[in-house]
Amino acid sequence: MNDPALHGFLDAAVARGLAPAVVAGVVDAERVMCLHAAGTPDGARGSPLAADAIFRIASMTKPITSLAAMMLVEDAAIGLEEPAARYLPELDRLCVLTAFDAAIGTWDSRPPRRAVTIRDLLTHTSGIAYSFLDPRLAAIDDGKKSRADVPLLHDPGERFSYGPGTAILGSIVAQVSGEPLDDFCRTRIFEPLRMIDTGYAVPAEKRDRVVTQWTHGAGGFVEHPNAPIIASRGRGDDGLLSTAADYGRFMQLFLNGGIVNGARLVSDETLGAMTSNQIGALRIGLHPAVSGAIARPFPLGGEKDAFGFGFQIETPPRRSSDGGGRSAGSVSWSGIFNTYFWIDFHAQIGVAVLMQFLPAHDAGAIEILEGVERIVYEQRN
Secondary structure, three states: OOOHHHHHHHHHHHHOOOOOEEEEEEEOOOOEEEEEEEEOOOOOOOOOOOOOOEEEOHHHHHHHHHHHHHHHHHOOOOOOOOEHHHOOHHHHHOOEEEEEEOOOOEEEEEOOOOOOEHHHHHHOOOOOOOHHHOHHHHHHOOOOOOHHHOOEOOOOOOOOOOOOHHHHHHHHHHHHHOOOHHHHHHHHHHHHHOOOOOEOEOOHHHHHHEOOEEEEEOOEEEEEOOOOOOEOOOOOOOOOEEOHHHHHHHHHHHHOOOEEOOEEOOOHHHHHHHOOOOOOOOOOOOEOOEOOOOEOOEOOOOOOOEEOOOOEEOOOOOOOOOOOOOOOOOEEEEEOOOEEEEEEOOOOEEEEEEOOEEOEOOHHHHHHHHHHHHHHHHHHO
């Protein structure tokens, strides 16, 4: 459990002002190999950060929702190639953006060449994109429109466009299962994995463990204190709160091929499909920086990496020039508040690095992430 090099690195990173708080956890298939915290949960108390601190994991929610959807595929309750509108009829209104006049805010569209499928939602190839990543969509989407009334950026299957398709998946999981997404995830995923601190709301007795959010600007870090009640909208693409230890248990499910405590939770074939390339020759691409200090260009390796069902797939050539670091075929994703994880099937480890500030992919956060990666693999060599 104790890795002096990793602990020292995290302490030094916080002392240098790279992040106010960080927890890093490393697991193998059976145990927690190390779990370290540095910094403080909030500026008011200034107390040491505990290793069981609770973080908003934002888009690290997506792999969990993707697993929930794939459980229903395995149950034959939904089909990968079926139109999403079969489960949410309003999606029949989806159209493809063909023209946009920025001067007067008008736009044109046409019907898509084929329907958006469950597979498209899992792989971010539906054409459904986040409005904050595209200025045309930002102008069209006033925040009051249904998702079905915001146009697709392209035809389904044409390319990778990062967006809220996983939120739609979450709605489909709720519709098909007959229960709210958070209830489905709790009974089918969190409770079997003993993810005791993961959910869309934090009980009052755990509130003091929730790390506050910060924004990193030219003048340093600005804190945004927690609200009295900490709960989210419960979307499939965002909103979960969790700990490094809990997310480690999620990663262990994949390292163990779907078996937990001697019982099979999901088939090895299902997990294999989730963690293998499902977009062929397409690549994720590098999304540009977002104005308003929300995000720097992301994700790392996007220009070369493929995507599975909810996971980025590490694709050669490796990111590290010396051949070190995570192995080809490793899977990963991140959250906008600088939460990161990866699962390395060759090395048989999972690593979570959790921070809690904007902008996403801040230079300091990336320095911490890459430093943790370097130390983890140095210790294994």
